[in-house]
Amino acid sequence: MILAAVYKWDFGLVLSYTHLWAKGLGVTLAYSVGTVVGGMIIGVICGLLLLVRSRWVTLPVHYYVEIFRCTPLLVQIVWFYYALPIVLQVELPDWFAAGLGLTLYMGAFATEIFRGGIISIDKGQWQASRALGMTGGELMRHIILPQATKRMIPPFVNQSIIQLKNTSLLYVVAIPDLMYTGSIIVSDTFRPLEVYTSVAIAYFVILYPLTLWAARLEARVDQ
Amino acid sequence: MTSSSEVMVKAEGLRKSYGTVEAVRGVSLEVDRGQVVVVIGPSGCGKSTFLRCINLLEEPSAGTLQVGDRLIDFGAKHSMPRGRDLARFRARIGMVFQQFDLFPHMTALQNVMSGPVIVKKMSKSEAETVARDLLAKVGLATFADRFPRNLSGGQQQRVAIARAMAMAPEIMLFDEVTSALDPELVGEVLDVMKQLATDGTTMIVVTHEMAFARDVADQVLVMDAGQVVEQGRAEEVLLRPTNPRTASFLSRFHSTIGERKA
Numbered sequence: 001m002i003l004a005a006v007y008k009w010d011f012g013l014v015l016s017y018t019h020l021w022a023k024g025l026g027v028t029l030a031y032s033v034g035t036v037v038g039g040m041i042i043g044v045i046c047g048l049l050l051l052v053r054s055r056w057v058t059l060p061v062h063y064y065v066e067i068f069r070c071t072p073l074l075v076q077i078v079w080f081y082y083a084l085p086i087v088l089q090v091e092l093p094d095w096f097a098a099g100l101g102l103t104l105y106m107g108a109f110a111t112e113i114f115r116g117g118i119i120s121i122d123k124g125q126w127q128a129s130r131a132l133g134m135t136g137g138e139l140m141r142h143i144i145l146p147q148a149t150k151r152m153i154p155p156f157v158n159q160s161i162i163q164l165k166n167t168s169l170l171y172v173v174a175i176p177d178l179m180y181t182g183s184i185i186v187s188d189t190f191r192p193l194e195v196y197t198s199v200a201i202a203y204f205v206i207l208y209p210l211t212l213w214a215a216r217l218e219a220r221v222d223q
Numbered sequence: 224m225t226s227s228s229e230v231m232v233k234a235e236g237l238r239k240s241y242g243t244v245e246a247v248r249g250v251s252l253e254v255d256r257g258q259v260v261v262v263i264g265p266s267g268c269g270k271s272t273f274l275r276c277i278n279l280l281e282e283p284s285a286g287t288l289q290v291g292d293r294l295i296d297f298g299a300k301h302s303m304p305r306g307r308d309l310a311r312f313r314a315r316i317g318m319v320f321q322q323f324d325l326f327p328h329m330t331a332l333q334n335v336m337s338g339p340v341i342v343k344k345m346s347k348s349e350a351e352t353v354a355r356d357l358l359a360k361v362g363l364a365t366f367a368d369r370f371p372r373n374l375s376g377g378q379q380q381r382v383a384i385a386r387a388m389a390m391a392p393e394i395m396l397f398d399e400v401t402s403a404l405d406p407e408l409v410g411e412v413l414d415v416m417k418q419l420a421t422d423g424t425t426m427i428v429v430t431h432e433m434a435f436a437r438d439v440a441d442q443v444l445v446m447d448a449g450q451v452v453e454q455g456r457a458e459e460v461l462l463r464p465t466n467p468r469t470a471s472f473l474s475r476f477h478s479t480i481g482e483r484k485a
Binding site for chain 1 (some may be wrong): 280308312316323325327337338341386
């Protein structure tokens with residue numbers, strides 16, 4: 001209490017690192033977009049594979065999803081950054097190894113979202129399409145996916161919002177995102193209160209409009 | 224056109240089991256071109272499963288099935304069509320379901336056009352002509368641009384009939400198509416079906432509408448516990464059943480069958 005009363009807030013110094021902040025923000029956004037897009041591609045592919053009737057295909061996908069859903073993301077990031085290059089005996093660029101865990105994590109959730117969207121479509125739609133003589137590809141493209149995509153959008157947006165926040169975990173592998181940039185500025189200015197408050201505000205300013213948008217999307221799909 | 228006694232569907236000893244439960248136990252049926260066959264029986268007797276075996280929505284476990292010139296022997300390996308071959312087989316058979324199952328993201332017109340456009344790769348303008356004709360035929364010409372959610376159950380079911388007919392199928396299957404409808408909407412759907420029958424459409428109809436069976440069916444099949452217990456001309460089976468199980472099932476409907484048509 002006394003400390004709080006005495007402490008003199010000074011954002012001026014902290015905010016004067018505009019160039020660093022901008023770079024950090026750029027890295028955060030780049031990793032968000034990159035890992036979300038990568039994860040969605042994985043999700044669509046794995047989601048479709050889950051519809052194949054062979055267990056040899058669905059079981060590996062199933063295990064992939066469960067492994068990533070049932071281990072902490074922080075552990076995944078660290079493991080892919082430090083352990084994978086050793087296990088595979090390959091040299092991966094740092095930025096790539098750092099994003100791998102995040103992408104595969106997003107991919108696991110995207111797979112579930114994609115599969116959930118597909119199987120949420122009424123069985124009657126499948127049988128009516130088949131009865132008309134549509135092949136699997138035709139009924140997917142013309143009947144199931146147009147309906148399922150609409151239902152997938154809100155959970156995809158929600159997961160992307162979570163993903164943007166999750167990029168802050170890249171801090172542990174020294175990727176200069178918003179969070180890591182903050183820690184650099186702290187070591188330069190010794191102003192952690194101002195720095196981490198600024199970091200929190202930055203995330204909020206980006207994400208709050210996105211959550212509003214997601215809520216509106218959800219309301220529209222529910223109609 | 225060939226003679227009126229051309230066989231359109233011929234099922235012999237058709238069986239369908241799920242694990243240890245046998246839903247259809249050796250059903251045989253022959254349907255001639257232009258014939259209307261009505262299948263009746265208590266719920267759970269396997270009549271819907273039998274119907275779904277005919278367009279292979281269910282894969283029979285044994286027996287043979289002939290539709291047109293295509294013969295499938297379910298006892299033999301590689302006889303069951305797969306993939307594109309299976310889709311082509313189904314394209315020749317129209318089916319209408321209890322829950323209509325219209326495509327909710329398409330208008331009535333687009334629903335009726337869907338088969339010709341997606342499956343037959345017909346041009347949109349040509350398919351639209353076909354679809355509008357059929358919508359007019361089921362009395363829904365002015366509802367072409369409505370989405371299913373803005374149509375009554377009876378209207379939706381009539382669109383579903385038009386959608387199936389748009390493929391110009393060799394035979395139509397009706398699976399309890401009036402069971403999900405409010406009583407006052409049943410008549411409009413049955414009227415459309417009667418019209419199809421009059422036009423010479425080959426039909427297999429699973430229904431609980433005994434009056435319809437009496438008025439329209441050329442042949443009635445009574446199923447119980449997965450088997451055909453009685454089979455024959457409509458008036459014989461419905462009014463003078465010889466099998467006690469048929470008699471007990473029909474006794475529940477007596478008032479409807481009893482009223483003779485004028």
